[in-house]
Amino acid sequence: MTKKLAKSAISQKRVLDAAARIFRDFGYAGTTMRAIADEADLKAGSIYYHYKSKDELISAVLDIGIHAVIDTVQNALKALPEDASGRQRIETAIHAHLSAIIDIGDYTLATRRVFGQVPEAIRAKNMRLRNSYGSMWQDILVEAQKRGEFRADANITLARLFILGALNWTVEWFKPGGRTIDDVAREFSSVVVDGLLDKQAGEISGSAQPPSGPRVRAI
Template sequence: MSELAVKQVSQGVRSPVGREGVLDVAAKLFREQGYGSVSLRKIAEAAGIKAGSLYYHFGSKDEIVAAVLDVGIQVVHDSMRQAVSALPEGTGAEASLHAAIGAHLRALLDVSDYTSANVRIFGQVPQSVRDANLPTRRAYEAEWDALLSRLQQEGALKSDVDIRHLRLMLIGALNATLDWFDPARGSAEALSRTYADVFLNGILERQDT
């Protein structure tokens, strides 16, 4: 998908039916129904076009899936990067982590079918599709590793904390909110503050000895 299309998704703008419109529909279906239940015919019907018209843009269902996965990562990556870069110069890593967690959760829960679809179906798709998505996924992971490393260098994290393991735990916890988050019972923003506080300050009361 083009950079313009990714920006439109990030901003919640829906493209007319065409390549981007087909991807919009597919992302919504994959988010709601998973990989196996969504066929090319179902995508075409939801997009209001003939099934054969899909082949003008895509050679197969897996080409659509690969594009949805890439955009899903790109949207949340752009959201996180923009949230952190918008902070005033000299902002500490702790505040940056709050911003990054909030951006990830908002993209996941409030903004994009693509991001949510990526989390839901990544483990369901063929290995070849997962392999094709790895460069985009690795770039986002590297962004987190850089942020967590900076937090560690500033003394906000213990020096012996394994950055990779922490990143896996953090992103895994954030992505798992898709299974239980209820917007009627709280906002993604409030949830992000809770997660950041737990990761930075722990859950046990510290007692003087």
């Protein structure tokens, strides 16, 4: 166990980044080792020095994709005060999730496009990570509901599926240079939270009232 196999992390990352881009564009079967090698300025055979098979490569890409999201969101939530409201937590989580998946967009998109086509064993392993991320969200929502911030009759599980579905879809249309992540996160939170907020309990935090702009008359 005292081997000193270092294997130059930077070359490894070069191959991994290239793989993510190619997997993203051509899917699992459509991705060839030769195409990855081209993208990474290598010859096909050389990849096998870093990864021992195509499957090990896609597995690494998948894990990086979900891990980045989990870490980013977890850290953002930890930075919140203990008594943060459900709204704050959701806004924070949405913003962090969007930042993460757009930051490492190649990996996220690769994951989305390839997940259904990957060998069962690899998919199952990655699925465990995704499920643990799902429970993270479930906890936030259930907590807020228990505290009376969210409607008691809301189906939290379905709401969570709705939120994560919409979030994950973002990478398909979000293009850097257009809308900012802040804008998207704010608008998204507004749609989701103001739908979950218990109106019977009266308005709690701010940001629910339209800021300025033209007011529409009621009837």
